[in-house]
Amino acid sequence: MFELRDRDGLARIGRLQTEHGILETPALLPVVHPDPRRGPIRPSELAREWGVNALITSSYILSRSPEVRRECEEKGIHRALDFPGIIMTDSGAFQQHAFGRVEVSPREILELQNRIGSDIATVLDDFVEPDADRTRARAGAQITETRTQEARRLRPQGLLAAPVQGGRYEDLRREAARSASSLGDIVAVGGIVPLFEKYRFASLARILRAVRQGLAPEHPVHLFGLGHPMVFAWGALFGGDLFDSALYSKFAQRGALVFPEGTLPLESVREDFCPCRLCERTPLTAISTLPAPERETHIARHNLLQSLAEVRRVRQAIREGTLWELAERRALGHPALREGLRETLADVGIFLEAEPWSRRTLRLQLPESWGRPAIVRWRQRLEEYRASFSLRRSWPGGSLDPAKLARGPPPELPGSGEVLWEVPTPLGPVPVELSQVYPGGSLLAPDDDFGVEEEGSDREDPASHARMEEIPGPDPERLAAWTRRHVRGLLRWCWGTDAMALAEAPDLKVRRTRSSGRLRDIARGPEVLFHVGNDGLPRPTLRGGQELWSRLPKPRGRVVASEEAVPFVLAGQSLFSRHVRTADPNLHPGDPVLLVDQADLYLGVGQGILSGPEMGRFLRGVAVRVTAHIPPP
Numbered sequence: 001m002f003e004l005r006d007r008d009g010l011a012r013i014g015r016l017q018t019e020h021g022i023l024e025t026p027a028l029l030p031v032v033h034p035d036p037r038r039g040p041i042r043p044s045e046l047a048r049e050w051g052v053n054a055l056i057t058s059s060y061i062l063s064r065s066p067e068v069r070r071e072c073e074e075k076g077i078h079r080a081l082d083f084p085g086i087i088m089t090d091s092g093a094f095q096q097h098a099f100g101r102v103e104v105s106p107r108e109i110l111e112l113q114n115r116i117g118s119d120i121a122t123v124l125d126d127f128v129e130p131d132a133d134r135t136r137a138r139a140g141a142q143i144t145e146t147r148t149q150e151a152r153r154l155r156p157q158g159l160l161a162a163p164v165q166g167g168r169y170e171d172l173r174r175e176a177a178r179s180a181s182s183l184g185d186i187v188a189v190g191g192i193v194p195l196f197e198k199y200r201f202a203s204l205a206r207i208l209r210a211v212r213q214g215l216a217p218e219h220p221v222h223l224f225g226l227g228h229p230m231v232f233a234w235g236a237l238f239g240g241d242l243f244d245s246a247l248y249s250k251f252a253q254r255g256a257l258v259f260p261e262g263t264l265p266l267e268s269v270r271e272d273f274c275p276c277r278l279c280e281r282t283p284l285t286a287i288s289t290l291p292a293p294e295r296e297t298h299i300a301r302h303n304l305l306q307s308l309a310e311v312r313r314v315r316q317a318i319r320e321g322t323l324w325e326l327a328e329r330r331a332l333g334h335p336a337l338r339e340g341l342r343e344t345l346a347d348v349g350i351f352l353e354a355e356p357w358s359r360r361t362l363r364l365q366l367p368e369s370w371g372r373p374a375i376v377r378w379r380q381r382l383e384e385y386r387a388s389f390s391l392r393r394s395w396p397g398g399s400l401d402p403a404k405l406a407r408g409p410p411p412e413l414p415g416s417g418e419v420l421w422e423v424p425t426p427l428g429p430v431p432v433e434l435s436q437v438y439p440g441g442s443l444l445a446p447d448d449d450f451g452v453e454e455e456g457s458d459r460e461d462p463a464s465h466a467r468m469e470e471i472p473g474p475d476p477e478r479l480a481a482w483t484r485r486h487v488r489g490l491l492r493w494c495w496g497t498d499a500m501a502l503a504e505a506p507d508l509k510v511r512r513t514r515s516s517g518r519l520r521d522i523a524r525g526p527e528v529l530f531h532v533g534n535d536g537l538p539r540p541t542l543r544g545g546q547e548l549w550s551r552l553p554k555p556r557g558r559v560v561a562s563e564e565a566v567p568f569v570l571a572g573q574s575l576f577s578r579h580v581r582t583a584d585p586n587l588h589p590g591d592p593v594l595l596v597d598q599a600d601l602y603l604g605v606g607q608g609i610l611s612g613p614e615m616g617r618f619l620r621g622v623a624v625r626v627t628a629h630i631p632p633p
Contacts, residue, residue, distance in 0.1 A: 001159070001185055002220050003621035004610065007589055008318040009354045009373060010212070010239035016186075016220055017620070018119040018159060020078065020086045023054045025220060026236050026318075028311045029088055030055050030304060031227075031246035034062035034072065036081050040249055040300035043083035050308065053085035056244045059113050059121075060092030063104055069112075077116040088120035088244075089113045093163065093190055094225070096127045106147040110154050118158070120186060123151045125163035128191045130203065137167030140191075141176045148183045161222060163190040168203060170210035177214030186220050186242070187211075193225035201234075201340025208238040212350045215239070217610075218617045229260045229310035230337060233327040236314050237344065237351075245307055252300035257284070260310045262333040266299065276309070278302050321359035324372050328365050338368075345371035352377050353611050357590035358438035358535040364426075364445040374439050375427065385431065385493060389420035394429065433489030436518065438535035483510050487522055490538050494592075498551050502529065539592050542628035545605035549594050557594045559583045559615060559624055561603065569595055569603045570632040574625050577610060577618035587612035593624055604629030 006013035014025040030046060033039045034057045046052040057077075062069055072080040077087050091109050092102040106124040113121035124147060128140035144165045151160060162184025166172030180187045189211055195204045208223075215221065220241040226232075227245030235243060251258055255266040259274075272283040278301060282290070287298055317326040331338040351373035362374055369375075386392065422429035426445050435441065487510065488503040502524070511521040522530040522538060529544030540548055548557060561569050565579035581598060587608050595603040606624040608615075615623045 001620065002218060002618070004614075004618060005621065006319050007354070007356075007609070008321050008323045008359075009237070009351055009356065009589075011236040011314075011318045011323050012239065012241070013315060013318055014220060014241055015621075016241075018086045020084065020119050021053055023086050024315070025241040026232070026311055026314055027054060027242055028227075028232070028307055029242060029244045030248065030307075031244055032057050032081070034058060034077075034081070035065065035068045036083075040252060040297040041304065043081040047083055047085055050304070052308070054088065055083065055085070056088040056090060057081070058092070058095075059089040059109055059116070059118065060095055060102060060104060060124075062089075062116070063092075063109065063112055072116040073112075077118055080116075086119045088161070089116070089118040089122060090244075091122040091124040093122075093125050093127045094193065097129070097191075097193065107150065107154065110151045114155060114158065120159045120161055121151075121155055122161040122188065123148045123163055123184075125165055125190050128165045128167040130168050130191065130194050130200070132167045134167075134169055134172075137165070137169050137172055141166045141172050144190075145176065145179045145183075148180065152183050159185040161186040161188040163188045163224075164211055165191050167191065168207065170206060173207055173210040174214035177211045178216075181214065181216035181219055184219065186222055187215055188222040188224055190224050192223070196226055196228075196231070199334065199336035201231075201336050202343040205340045205343040208235075208240075209344070209347065209350055212238055216617065217614045218619070227307070228263075229258060229307045230262055230330050230333045232260075232307075232310050232314050233317065233323060233330050234337065234340065234344070236318065236323060237327055243311070245304075248303035248307055249300045251303055252296050255295075255299065257299060257306075258303045259306055260313070260330060260333070266295075274302075276302065276305055278305060321356065322361075322363070324369075324374075325363050325365060328369065331366075331368075341368055348373045348376050352380075353613065354589055357588055357592075358533075358537055359442070360534075361442045361444055362439040364443070369445075378427065378439055381493070382430070382434075385434070386420060388492075388497070390418040392420045392422055392429070394422055394424070431489060433486045434493060434536075436536035437490070437493065438537060441536040442534070484508065486510075486519065490519075490522075490532075490536075494538060495548060495552060495557060498553065498556070499548055501551065502547055539607075539627075540594075540605050542604060542630070545592075545594050545628065546602055549596070549602045552594070554600060555582065555584045557584055557587070557592075558596050558600070559587070559593045559606075559608070559612075560596055560598055560600075563598060566597050566603065567632065569626055570629055572626050572629050574622040575606065577615055577621055577623040580615040580623050583612040583615040583623075585612045587615075595624065595626065595629070602630065 001017050003015045004012050005015060016023040016025055032043050032055050036042050062072055096102050109124050126140040126143040128137050144163055148162045162180035164176045164180050166176045192204055221239050222242040223235050223240040226235050226243050227247035232243060257264045257266060266288055269284045272285050274284050287295060290298060317323040331341040345368055355373045355377050421432045423432050423435050425440050426443055427440050430440050484503050488500050491499040491502055505524045507525040509523045510519055512519055519532045521528050527543050528541050529547060530538035530540055532538050560581040561575055562579040562581050565575055569575055589608060589611055591608045593606050593608045595606055597603060604626055605628050606626040608624050610623050
């Protein structure tokens with residue numbers, strides 16, 4: 001039903017399979033009135049001229065309109081709306097929030113959604129206001145769970161959106177998310193519209209963080225009511241896959257233009273700064289001259305165009321690995337959203353399991369950037385790496401130029417296996433052998449370090465500076481010693497101490513680029529064991545993977561393929577999630593993996609798409625892309 005295709009941390013590019021087509025996520029579902037004659041943009045126009053293949057409408061409003069209800073029940077919702085794509089129906093929870101009650105039972109509204117042929121039906125949850133007390137919040141979550149259990153029985157085949165309630169109480173939200181994941185096909189985070197409307201993004205961040213802890217990763221996540229383009233990137237950081245928006249139309253009614261950077265009242269517009277296709281025909285400064293009905297329709301179209309474009313921008317950022325940077329730029333659009341970003345980074349534990357092996361670059365744009373999961377994970381791993389050394393000393397050269405490191409490596413002094421030589425970087429002191437490893441090797445940051453103090457060492461020996469300055473230029477023996485130290489450090493960083501013995505082979509060879517001095521290949525004799533990318537990280541060849549497999553204890557680095565999948569792996573085809581039997585729980589997305597069969601026989605190497613705990617949970621899609629494999633028998 002849901003397939004993960006690409007990702008950046010918790011954010012993912014997915015494919016949601018429905019009876020009326022495939023929806024690529026993250027996606028925005030415009031809210032339309034169940035009477036297609038009402039609203040600024042007809043559903044048929046959304047499909048024909050805007051390329052929208054999914055929308056959402058209210059089955060509750062439909063149920064209160066006898067003529068519209070009769071037409072939808074006779075023709076089906078798709079013909080009644082004249083919309084060929086995917087239709088999701090809401091159940092009336094928002095009306096409960098707005099008016100205090102709804103005049104329909106949960107069973108009636110679910111059965112109505114079944115009759116009209118909704119692709120995604122939604123349970124009528126018990127809406128809990130954010131400031132409700134704990135007793136009310138617990139009751140709302142329990143009522144919603146009971147209704148979802150009944151809805152699942154009433155809808156055994158179609159897709160079901162299971163709401164998550166629980167108010168502002170994080171433990172209740174976690175429990176509700178676990179329940180919704182076990183019952184629904186789509187997990188819908190409800191009760192958050194009031195927080196969004198009042199710009200309480202810090203409170204919303206705490207709720208989303210709690211919900212994330214209880215979610216099953218194989219389900220798409222709908223963030224109900226987060227409809228402004230400035231929040232799409234931020235919502236996607238938490239793994240939000242679906243957004244819905246009536247805001248494009250509501251803001252048009254009051255003459256407000258929405259942009260990814262914020263909202264602008266029409267009366268304040270003095271310049272034609274928008275380059276979108278609508279503004280090419282009718283510039284911003286000319287909108288106010290339109291007749292009132294035409295003006296409202298034009299603004300609604302403009303707002304929807306901006307929203308749809310921002311979702312595409314979010315998808316592009318996920319593919320590039322730059323979603324955190326996009327979210328930071330959007331957070332500058334409103335102080336409350338920036339406060340929400342700060343709260344997001346106050347506890348990044350939920351993001352670390354999905355934090356990728358590396359990215360192309362890491363751009364630090366704000367003081368908050370220093371709290372990103374990539375840097376938190378780096379520092380945690382760095383402390384583990386340092387723990388195996390008894391001394392830390394500063395290398396006085398201080399240069400991160402890899403060519404200089406190749407020509408003038410630090411000396412191998414007596415007892416140097418216990419000494420960790422470090423160079424200063426914007427991330428603080430870093431072991432010299434790891435100075436070109438992501439994120440340090442691909443870091444782009446202003447000269448100003450935003451006031452972050454460099455991490456010092458209370459075990460540094462100041463006399464080491466003078467001794468190193470007295471040492472003459474490199475000789476072959478010292479260069480060979482540095483090469484082994486460099487390779488040893490990279491193998492330890494990626495696979496632990498069990499892999500370090502590979503660096504002690506007497507015929508160890510490396511290849512560095514002539515211009516930059518960067519390490520490119522690690523070989524033993526004529527056989528290349530690892531290719532080293534621009535991120536400074538080694539990736540095993542078929543032979544390198546075999547060497548790791550022989551040294552790493554199970555289940556380290558391994559993904560176990562089912563018996564029926566082995567022939568496909570040996571043919572170089574990707575390993576699908578449903579054919580993963582077990583996987584190293586410490587694997588992160590993008591990690592190199594060792595592919596083995598159920599008897600732990602080596603099959604080849606690949607790149608993980610899912611994290612170790614996610615593998616085997618998705619029923620559709622690829623878990624590992626095979627990069628090299630043993631020839632089939």
